[in-house]
Amino acid sequence: MLNNSVQNTENQAGLFDPKAYIRTVPDWPKPGVQFRDITTLLSDARVFRQLIDAFVHRYFDYKIDAVVGIDARGFILGAPLAYQLNTAFVPVRKQGKLPFDTLEEAYELEYGQAVLQIHADALKPGQRVLVIDDLIATGGTLVAACSLVQRLGAEVVECTAIVDLPDLGGSQTLRRAGYTVRALCEFEGD
Ligand code: AMP
Secondary structure, three states: OOOOOOOOOEOOOOOEOHHHHOEEEEOOOOOOOEEEEOHHHHOOHHHHHHHHHHHHHHHOOOOOOEEEEEOOHHHHHHHHHHHHHOOEEEEEEEOOOOOOOEEEEEEEOOOOEEEEEEEOOOOOOOOEEEEEEEEEOOOHHHHHHHHHHHHOOOEEEEEEEEEEOHHHOHHHHHHHOOOOEEEEEEOOOO
16 A cells, blocks of 8 residues: 555545555655555556546546547546547647657646647547646646647546646646546645
């Protein structure tokens, strides 16, 4: 068991709570960062199933057409979720990984910029899309991914993640930009 002595995977409301299974690695990849490592969630078969089921139960009646997963940890969540929801899966990838025509969005990192891309034919206008990543920090990654979805004429129904770090303001930024946001758990601080 990680982080505390809770012996089950439910919170007081009886809902799946992934928090106890997320490993915090201090000062990685650099001093001051508390890295929230989800590999410890994925490596327990029962917990991994409960994690995906938690997303499935949330979204099974949302009439989603496509799940958009963000490179790379969003793929781990988005592909099984799309399979269970019986939807398409669309990858949003870091620059230079997609072979066909792409649209791209630059976004700010702490030092410099990064670029996300989507295939130009990946979504059709009007499709209802769920965008998923593992964690929301400043929100820059999800804002860029949502912009790509909208530029293809599709509708972002919701942004979701396992973890929100509310003190970094990302979920608030997304809500201010007009998106609905939902994470399974929160960690204080950064
Ligand atoms: P942001 O664009 O600032 O919201 O950052 C979110 C992206 O960076 C996600 O793809 C996360 O996987 C990664 N990330 C940022 N901060 C952390 C953290 N403290 N622990 C784990 N992953 C993080």
